[in-house]
Amino acid sequence: MDGDITAIPSSTVENVGDGDSDTPAPDSCREIFDKAFPAYLAMGMTYNEFYREDHTLVIAYRKAYKMRLEQQNQDMWQMGLYVYQAICRAAPLLIPFNKHPQAEPYLDKPFPIFGDKENDADAESKAVADKGFAYMQSQMMIINKKFGKE
């Protein structure tokens, strides 16, 4: 499917209601909807949803369709990144006249999608430890002052 997903043919819009006898008659509702329907059918909309249910459903379907396209685009980009990584790591094998070519091993885990959880956890525990250390230092200073030591 290509082109504008709003799927109203431009000829339809141009022809509506200028009243000139020279211009062709505007498309009927049936023609407009029948032209638009296949695009929505491809987006997963059913006949009932398109023709019989709340007419604003098409807006949600269009938004969902755009989100799906963005997701697909993101997936393809990520796939390209993995392929690039694989080629780069295997590149030493492709160098001619290299007597002992050694390829880098492939990534041992996928790229993190929701941030690096392990690093996040490390940073969090380090922050807790730092806070405890600072607290202990301040307590020691208070005690030292109390007993007249520097």
Next chain:
Amino acid sequence: MEEKNTEKKISELRFTADGKEYTLAFTRETMIQTEGMGFVLAEVYEKPMTAVTQLWRGAFFAHHGTLTFAERDALLERVDNHKLLDTLIDLYNAPIESLFDEENSKNAIKWTVT
């Protein structure tokens, strides 16, 4: 009989008559049905009285399809006609307008009548 839902972009018209609540709206299917009854959008302002009757009758199909035309016409006679035609046209246009991309209409130049 009171009319509700007079906001600019309407998709339903509700009123109560004789204790019964009515919801007038168009789906794409009932638009085609209304067109099949002879309604032509391009001729609305040439034949406004016919258009009001046809649109009024058609607007019942979605939620009150079992009402006879005579019953629908009886309600039409009792309803306040002020801006009724424009409201019915808005109702009728709503299923077509929703096919347009709302992002395009956001960028459209706004205009007012003075």
